[in-house]
Amino acid sequence: MQSMRRKPVTVLTAAAAVAALALVGACSSGGSGGGSSTASSGTYTWWDPYPQHDKNSDWEQRAQRCGEDAGVTIQRTAYDTTALTNQALLSAQEGTSPDIILLDNPAVSTLADTGMLTTTEELGLDTSEIDENLLAAGVVDGETYGVPIGANTLALYYNKAVLDAAGVDPSTLTDWDSLTAALQAVTDSGKKGITFAGIGTEEGSFQFLPWFWGAGADLTDLDSPEAVQALELWTGWVDAGYAPNSVIQNSQNTTWEEFLTGDFGFVENGTWQVNSAAEAGFETGVIQLPAMDGGVAPAPTGGEFIVAPVQQDTDRYDVTRQIVECMTTPEGFVDTANTFAYYIPPTEAGQEALLAEKPELETWVEAVRSAKGRTSDNLGTDYPMISEALWTAVQNALSGAQTPQDALAAAQTEAETATS
Amino acid sequence: MTTLPTAVGTRQSAGGSAGRAPAAPSGPRRRRGPNASQWAAVGFAAPLLVYLVVFYAYPLWRNIDLSLHDYTIRAFVQGDPEFVGLDNFADVFSSPLFGTALWNTAVFTLVSIAFQFTIGLALAVFFRTSFRLSGVLRALFLVPWLLPLIVSSSTWAWMLNSDNGIVNSVLGAFGIGQINWLTSPDTALLAVTIANIWLGIPFNLVILYSGLQNIPGDVYEAASLDGASAWRQFRSITLPLLRPVSAITILLGLIYTLKVVDVIWIMTTGGPANASTTFAVWSYREAFGTGQPDFSPAAAVGNILILVALVFGFLHLQLQRRQEAS
């Protein structure tokens, strides 16, 4: 009886102790917190989508050095890609935007549309050196809202041993027919042909676009015969068993894991896997994604832009510009490329500097030069809606819910309603 | 132990009429008007009331505000949205997705609850009397809850993968061909429901087990002395005495299941062909699933969900009243 009475009291005491502890923890962490950019002028806030690089990483050091050169301290916060856009909107609404954001390129036009970003002109940045196809994602109605810190894109990795066993010579794969024939040869040899990401998110559209554009289709006309041919190419591969059924839910990361098992002939993947490909347990190679009737298909550009949100205190722009410039010198670009292993510099000087260090990236530099921004063609903020319609159609067709023709027709209707 | 019979007697009447007992004192008290005990009641509830006002009023208002305006992201940042009344709701109701989402939500929720509750109750009864290792095993049952949803959902997606998933691999050993769990419109909803049932079992087990513990063991002992079978005991003791707790478990389960996004989103993103799109997923997709956040329709769908939950809450209240009255 007594012991029973006493126990709750012990619990309460313990509870009080914990509460006190929590408060202590709060006080000690409160000092270093305060994400608002207006907190102190000597601190510049910086958000990026690289949570894999922590406080002790080279990337953090790099950002800090650029801050030191401009005479300020940088407070860097890493978000995952989806959370970053949301947080940027939320902070803009509350007037607490950071000084610098590194932002996935299709999101630039979306944020620019809200009026929360400064133009490069306001900031005093010179963008004349940047490759036009790469800068395009940051251009809305003739104004430029940021600078790419690097670019990446897609190509076809292959497993040399698998191709050799199937008697396929990768250098002969220059159009869809020869590629499909190669997939058949690989499948007949007992291996799996190709894997790609058809997931119902932006990644799905990103992976489908090289085939879509490679057929000559246009994002403003989703159900053109060319578009249908591109989708039929994918559904044909899945139906014939050249590609596994799991492509419907595959993210790009999953496709890479599948490729690393050594069972697949090809995988559609990006610059960011260059290091991993070199470390794979088998010999790999890369070819450009072929267009339908031969030649190189334009692949979409990926990669982040460095943007500067609007501040109440416009005096801050001067230092912000210095930080951005520090990140975008040719040496800076090469530094970034080395940090991430997947960023091709967006300027010719930068590309040459990178190739001097790593000539093996030639294929990728070529791919980036012929790549195309997803929001270009002045699609801007219409792109996210079109893209959603597109990946939905891809999912519907791959899962057999609709024929490619019907799926794309529905997508076109949907896109028209959404963007009108 | 000699006092057992009387103890059972009082307990049984106390427990069995858990509803009747409170009704009795409330009668005279109500007539007396506000009195000391009402003030005490308010005093004890005060922290909660303050808490609700401070932390919920604004978000609730915000959710309604979002659904009645056209918040483009520009308007969201600039704070100058156009008032559109019920247009967002009209759009939602007339969307071709509405019927699909309604059906999916109903199936997902009801099937999840039915299985979670039944399995949870069965396990709670199983664990009621302690046996060797029972404490440890019961604790282990909660481990799924310790995992971040991104991990448990990804693990399920992994196991249900069409080509290299363990589930198909096992089924294949029994001669069952490849089932495209997550990639076929016919099975995607089933697949996410299975994963969600798994996630919900610990919740039901814990609450129901806790409810069983509040039923005095001597009631059962008396019943088994009377020669009642295990099934009779379950029917005539466990179920009735557990009714208030069961009701709240089911109600809360309903609410939490209606809200589920993570599991479905990570496993199928609501696809393929919207086969696993529920209202909650729809709302999430409008707001965050695309590059173009669309908060107003998302909030409208969210508010419809609140209304659905209110209907169930109302039913619960009616049930409670009826129970109190009887």
Added chain:
Amino acid sequence: MTSSRPWWKTALGVLFTAVMLFPVYWMANVSLTRTGDLRSDPPHWFPWNPTLEGYRAVIAQQLPALGTSMLVGLGCVVLTVLIAAPAGYSIALLRLRGRGPLNFLLLVAQMIPAVVMAMGFYAIYVRLGLLNTIPGLIVADSTVAVPFGVLLYTAFMSGIPRELLQAARVDGAGTWRTFTSIVLPISRNSTVTVSLFAFLWAWSDFIFASTLNRNGDLIPITLGIYHYIGNNTTQWNAIMATAVVASVPAAVLLVLAQRYVAAGVTAGAVKD
């Protein structure tokens, strides 16, 4: 206790647990698997060629985050119980006026999407300077558990025999004494249950932490996981290893809590 049953019951219990925990086993399996073997077809039942790469990364990087999560979880438990227990007492036993509408409000409160709640808290915390603080996160996380706690306490407390309360009143105990010396001890089970869920919800919260607590040096484990999710690459073995490592202290806590429930039951039996 009856001693004829334990054996088959234990065997059955182990079997059930094994089935239930299979996905957890699978997670542990993946945490030890090399990236190249992750998607092998057919899948490997055991990590044939195990790697501790994931665990090395976690031990090196995630231990402070575990501490933070623990602190937030416990803080959330305390806050939730402090608010929910008296409220449950008031609604269930003191028959608070307007408890019907209040119950309704609690239901509505739980239906507000977490994201909207997070936006609301962001707006409030920006003004109060509570962003990136542990108490801020504790309060935000508690909003998941408080309505639940109140409803659960209400459901359980309404089952408390009136005779006990009346006896206390006859003995001259006031409402406060009745609460602390009768209602709370009897409700020990409910308290453990509510605490358990308050802890678990805080432990697994992602949205609040992501919106409100990104910047601080003390980030919880759910954000720590994102250390292994790059914008194009995902390190699965490290993610799963984080989940395994993170579930160990929490599992220990659970076993202890279960012991406590068992103790409470025995004490309750003695009491009468």
